[in-house]
Amino acid sequence: MPSALQDALRAPAFIRRLFSQFPLVTHPVDPPPMCVEDFQPSATRQHSINHTLYSFTDSTDSSIASFNPTCLKWQTYLKIRNIPFKTQPSNNHASPSGSLPFLTISSQSDRTSQIIPSPKLAKWIEEHAVGSVNTVDTDDGDYRAFSSLVEGAVRDAWLYALYIDPENLSSLTIPKYTAQISLWPISQILGSQMRQAAIDAIRKSSTSTLPTATDIYERAIEAFSALSILLSGDTWFFGASEAGMFDAEVFAYTHLLLNLEIGGSGREVVEGLRGFGNLVEHEERIRRRWF
Amino acid sequence: MSPIELHVWNRAFGLPSLDPECLAAIAFLSSAIPQDLWVLVESNNAGVSPNGSLPALKDGSQWIGGFDAIVSHLNSKSAGGSDIDRSLTGLQKAQSVAYRSFIRKTCLPITSLSLYVTSKNWINVTRPLYSTFLQFPIQYEIPHTHHARAIALTAHLTSLIRDIAAEESRPLQPVSTAFAGITTTTDKSIPQEKEKITTRVRLRNLLADFLDPINEKLAGQSYFFGGASPTTIDCLLVGYLSLLLVPDLPSPWAKEILQNEFSDIVGYADNLKSACFTQDITYGTPDENDKLTLISWTKRTIEESPRSWGVSDEIPLNQEGHKARSTAFWVAVQGVIGLAATIGSVVAYKALTTEGKVDVELKEEVAGTEVYSTVRGAVGDVEGTGASNNGAEEGRLPIFRAEDMLGL
Known part of the structure; x- marks a missing residue:
């Protein structure tokens, strides 16, 4: 008795009437997404900028310096190696690896985009950029020793001045890093989280249990003095004939220390840095040429 | 003039100290100043140091904490x-500063991994070592702090640590897999062997990160910058290298890799070690105030507790700032305790002196059963008031009387 069963299971008439109204409208199928390049003749396509560096920055113009030393280092190095790119203001949540910067590259041929996180950037640049005349070996002992000085003493002073010093934290760091979410309690909470992270980072790298700002700044100035001696009268570090990775690394800190309006206890390290004329000139040389 | 005192962590493994920075300071003092002008004090009391870590130098009434500060203090003093380092060129001095930072950054995780984080070494050698020179409650706290710091320093090597642990537990594995793979035992040993090799290669790479640049710089010379005598950087290097080379550990990967692949460095470290850690180091005893006693340890632990609880984690401008913060915290704690005690005593006083409450409670019990009447008798003077109010208060819940609440 299938008909009886069907009758029993049949929806009431008014519901059937209601459901028969759907779909109300059927839209036409969307075409696959197109990009600007599709409308351009292939000759100009070659020159369009397809690379985007996602970093902590205020602008999409790649000649505006990022306010984060690591981002600025890669931004500078990409510029030094003549790779055209634009920057994109971003934050950690955007990054697949959780840290900025990263570069997205889209190739013209198959229109796929690829993400290069910062640890792989050096290799990518080496493979894709025009060869550089800077032949400084990044595996060299001196290179690594001085690099650890920048990543140690100089970075600690930067962290203290920008994240732990309350004056700069509220006037520089919080407004810059939380520009996209400038809602009152959130920016303050993020600020205190960043501050705690900076304290932990300094504690980890310090050999003393009770580090103080005075020690941190003294060590940074000692580091700048060592870098100044290393640079001596040369144009670029390690006597190279063209700027390289190490120049970008030093510039990332010297540029930000000299050009952000750092107040509070941070003035001590900025004044210390100004005492090394050749480092200030080195900063100016890169800034004038690429920014 | 009393000799300068160098306060360090205890001797261990046949070395004058168990800490690389302390060893470096010992090496520096023995190569920089005559033996009769300084004594080595194994105070084990990090509380004496202004920066909270040993080594610390006591020069008269002045305290200097940390290797770098000790070096610059002695240089300026004399x-x-x-x-x-006086014979070094400007560039060499700059390199010395850079390599100091490089050695600490790359080698500290390696020594921590070898002595504290490789669990076999920590359980069998390093952990028991602390019990030999520290007294009862302290012998649990100090090694724990050192272990925690070592874990933090090696946080980026987690997968390697897991591999080392897996390799260490290998001898147990044949027992558990014996039933599962009687026929395939020979096959099984091959991937295990392979795994052991990859762990070894990764450890080798870790060591090479640190040692290759040093090797390159040494190039067979007996001192880092050539010359005829050690410089500051040699002292720091011998401190770190001897902790990798000297201890006899149950999991001796650091020693083995160094001896097999970096024989030049081993030779360099051995020469320096015998020159710097001589047998004729004069040992001194700490002053009463500088000793690590239960009282001084407790005092310091309490002072530092706001920081270790994460209540006031802060990096102040200078050393006074640390003390000031700790004091401020304890003043605040005392204030809160004082306030709570005051309120508590007022409440208690009111509660005890308000007659109604006390006798109503008694009466309730009395109203319940007659058994309590004997107890009531023992209470004495309460009996009279309780009995007289008995009828009037009946049927009310006595504790929640609104007027009693207002009476406070």
Whole structure:
């Protein structure tokens, strides 16, 4: 008795009437997404900028310096190696690896985009950029020793001045890093989280249990003095004939220390840095040429 | 003039100290100033140091904490007379600063991994070592702090640590897999062997990160910058290297890799070690105030507790700031305790002196059963008031009387 069963299971008439109204409208199928390049003749396509560096920055113009030393280092190095790119203001949540910067590259041929996180950037640049005349070996002992000085003493002073010093934290760091979410309690909470992270980072790298700002700044100035001696009268570090990775690394800190309006206890390290004329000139040389 | 005192962590493994920075300071003092001008004090009391870590130097009434500060203090004190870097060029001095930072950054995780984080070494050697020179409650706290710091320093090596642990537990594995793979035992040993090799290669790479640049720089010379005598950087290097080379550990990967693949460095470290850690180091005893006693340890632990609880984690401008913060915290704690005690005593006083409450409670019990009447009798003077109010208060819940609440 299938008909009886069907009758029993049949929806009431008014519901059937209601459901028969759907779909109300059927839209036409969307075409696959197109990009600007599709409308351009292939000759100009070659020159369009397809690379985007996602970093902590205020602008999409790649000649505006990022306010984060690591981002600025890669931004500078990409510029030094003549790779055209634009920057994109971003934050950690955007990054697949959780840290900025990263570069997205889209190739013209198959229109796929690829993400290069910062640890792989050096290799990518080496493979894709025009060869550089800077032949400084990044595996060299001196290179690594001085690099650890920048990543140690100089970075600690930067962290203290920008994240732990309350004056700069509220006037520089919080407004810059939380520009996209400038809602009152959130920016303050993020600020205190960043501050705690900076304290932990300094504690980890310090050999003393009770580090103080005075020690941190003294060590940074000692580091700048060592870098100044290393640079001596040369144009670029390690006597190279063209700027390289190490120049970008030093510039990332010297540029930000000299050009952000750092107040509070941070003035001590900025004044210390100004005492090394050749480092200030080195900063100016890169800034004038690429920014 | 009393000799300068160098306060360090205890001797261990046949070395004068168990800490690389302390070893470096010992090496520096023995190469920079005459033996009769300083004594080595194994105070084990990090509380004496202004920066909270050993080594610390006591020069008269002045305290200097940390290797770098000790070096610059002695250099300025002797007006360059004891400056073992005086023959270096400007660039070499700059390199010395850079390599100091490089050695600490790359080698500290390795020594921590070898002595504290490789669990076999920590359980069998390093952990028991602390019990030999520290007294009862302290012998649990100090090694724990050192272990925690070592874990933090090696946080980026987690997968390697897991591999080392897996390799260590290998001898147990044949027992558990014996039933599962009687026929395939020979096959099984091959991937295990392979795994052991990859762990070894990764450890080798870790060591090479640190040692290759040093090897390159040494190039067979007996000192880092050539010359005829050690410089500051040699002292720091011998401190770190001897902790990798000297201890006999149950999991001796660091020693084995060094001896197999970096024989030049081993030779360099051995020479320096015998020159710097001589047998004729004079040992001194700490002053009463500088000793690590239960009282001084407790005092310091309490002082530092706001920081270790994460209540006031802060990096102040200078050393006074640390003390000030700790004091401020304890003043606040005392204030809160004081306030709570005051309120508590007022409440208690009111509660005890308000008659109604006390006798109503008694009466309730009395109203319940007759058994309590004997107890009531023992209470004495309460009996009278309780009995007289008995009828009037019946049927009310006595504790929640609104007027009693207002009476406070």
